[in-house]
Amino acid sequence: xIRWKVDRGLEARMLLTxxxxxxxYLAFLAILxxxxxxNIIIIIFAGGFVLLQYYFSDKMILSSMGARxxxxxxxxxxxxxVSRLCAIADLPMPRIAIVNSSMPNAFATGRNxxxxxVAVTKGIMQKLDQSELEAVLAHELTHIKNRDMMVMTIATxxxxxxxxxxxxxxxxxxxxDRDSGGSFVVIFAxxxxxxxxxxxLIQALSRYREFAADRGAAIxxxxxxxLVSALMxxxxxxxxxxxxxxVEGPVSALFIVPPLTRSSIMNLFSTHPPLEARIKxxxxxxxxxxx
Amino acid sequence: MGFLDSxxxxxxxxxxxxxxxxxxxxxxxxxxxxLGLLPDGQAGLCIKPMESTYYESARKEIEDLLKLSFxxxxxxxxxxKDEYGYIWVVLTDPDFEDLxxxxxxxSQILIEQGFGxxxxxxxxxxxxxxxxxxxxxxxxxxxxxxxxKSGKQRDTAMEFRLRxxxxxxxxIERDMAKWYPMWGMPI
Numbered sequence: 001x002i003r004w005k006v007d008r009g010l011e012a013r014m015l016l017t018x019x020x021x022x023x024x025y026l027a028f029l030a031i032l033x034x035x036x037x038x039n040i041i042i043i044i045f046a047g048g049f050v051l052l053q054y055y056f057s058d059k060m061i062l063s064s065m066g067a068r069x070x071x072x073x074x075x076x077x078x079x080x081x082v083s084r085l086c087a088i089a090d091l092p093m094p095r096i097a098i099v100n101s102s103m104p105n106a107f108a109t110g111r112n113x114x115x116x117x118v119a120v121t122k123g124i125m126q127k128l129d130q131s132e133l134e135a136v137l138a139h140e141l142t143h144i145k146n147r148d149m150m151v152m153t154i155a156t157x158x159x160x161x162x163x164x165x166x167x168x169x170x171x172x173x174x175x176x177d178r179d180s181g182g183s184f185v186v187i188f189a190x191x192x193x194x195x196x197x198x199x200x201l202i203q204a205l206s207r208y209r210e211f212a213a214d215r216g217a218a219i220x221x222x223x224x225x226x227l228v229s230a231l232m233x234x235x236x237x238x239x240x241x242x243x244x245x246x247v248e249g250p251v252s253a254l255f256i257v258p259p260l261t262r263s264s265i266m267n268l269f270s271t272h273p274p275l276e277a278r279i280k281x282x283x284x285x286x287x288x289x290x291x
Numbered sequence: 292m293g294f295l296d297s298x299x300x301x302x303x304x305x306x307x308x309x310x311x312x313x314x315x316x317x318x319x320x321x322x323x324x325x326l327g328l329l330p331d332g333q334a335g336l337c338i339k340p341m342e343s344t345y346y347e348s349a350r351k352e353i354e355d356l357l358k359l360s361f362x363x364x365x366x367x368x369x370x371x372k373d374e375y376g377y378i379w380v381v382l383t384d385p386d387f388e389d390l391x392x393x394x395x396x397x398s399q400i401l402i403e404q405g406f407g408x409x410x411x412x413x414x415x416x417x418x419x420x421x422x423x424x425x426x427x428x429x430x431x432x433x434x435x436x437x438x439x440k441s442g443k444q445r446d447t448a449m450e451f452r453l454r455x456x457x458x459x460x461x462x463i464e465r466d467m468a469k470w471y472p473m474w475g476m477p478i
Binding site for chain 2: 224
């Protein structure tokens with residue numbers, strides 16, 4: 001059995017993000033208490049709703065993606081691969097679903113390790129070769145192993161509570177007398193700030209979970225490069241197949257090569273880290289495996 | 292190409308960069324230790340085709356240079372033309388250091404003789420689980436890996452692995468869109 005290697009930096013960042021979310025939540029709870037509001041009821045409702053979402057999320061996600069659970073006889077190779085990876089990762093065998101879509105994609109869902117589902121699209125099975133698909137499956141299994149579904153649900157719950165609180169704070173003037181427009185502007189700005197902050201924090205947390213899943217996939221398969229190759233293919237980038245001599249030839253055509261997309265501001269709002277950052281992280285894992 | 296040259300429409304090809312060509316000789320040690328790859332005793336120098344009338348004289352000139360150069364080292368050499376019309380200088384020597392030194396020397400001589408802009412690539416072959424090529428582009432001044440599979444397919448996972456592991460020792464081309472393969476090389 002493989003012992004999970006610990007990435008201290010990643011752990012610290014995750015912890016910090018979760019802590020900040022909690023602080024945000026608690027700060028608003030404190031304000032709430034000081035105002036003596038019955039917003040507790042709203043939170044109970046919100047909590048109940050999130051709990052419901054948590055328990056039925058796998059079914060919701062699967063049906064919204066049009067995924068169909070397949071039996072072992074329907075997809076024997078996929079089952080074999082996943083069960084082998086589960087043996088390495090020490091996970092119970094999840095159910096497997098196939099999405100009838102040509103877009104290359106894969107995801108994992110389910111509230112805990114025993115109720116997990118791993119889904120892949122038909123597109124990804126066509127586009128990737130066996131070892132690359134294995135790396136992607138290992139990535140999704142790491143999400144299950146790390147209980148990401150639970151972590152993200154809790155994080156989303158905390159942020160939604162913070163938002164509810166902001167909207168319902170008594171001095172926000174909901175159904176109450178207002179004397180000045182100035183304080184309203186301030187409070188509106190604060191609530192907007194809370195929303196943006198919690199949004200960014202959740203996205204950041206999600207990106208850290210992705211890095212962790214990449215790392216897990218690298219450790220389970222022992223071959224980080226397979227995931228790199230898979231990520232590149234999924235993103236539509238291909239190493240050229242056109243011969244150098246043809247490209248450099250006397251009658252050379254103009255080649256328009258899609259560059260690796262770079263963005264900086266968008267990174268803050270994205271649930272997945274940029275491809276380059278993921279590849280870089282995987283490369284350093286590859287190097288550490290050798291030395 | 293300078294700004295004035297491009298304004299005036301004077302096309303000048305970039306000069307061949309040979310300064311980082313040597314890096315492969317130390318990298319070979321790491322490649323054997325970490326990847327189980329061994330030099331396969333062959334390397335090639337790929338030269339752009341020229342006007343056909345010029346080709347024969349160029350070929351003869353290169354041939355003479357080679358004969359003179361390898362009298363002592365005993366490196367075997369052959370000159371071939373490939374399906375794209377490119378000239379290949381194929382070197383065979385079981386000693387990898389000699390092979391690298393020979394490639395370096397020939398490319399240096401060719402540059403001195405005015406063939407610099409015609410130099411396309413130097414290629415080294417390694418063997419392990421699969422055949423691995425390291426292609427040095429004289430234009431880019433950097434190396435990149437090429438691992439062919441059957442049916443003009445590339446083993447990209449292996450190529451990425453080579454990059455990850457060799458990055459610190461070999462100047463590897465960062466822009467993967469420039470990792471052009473060379474199919475059916477004479478080495």
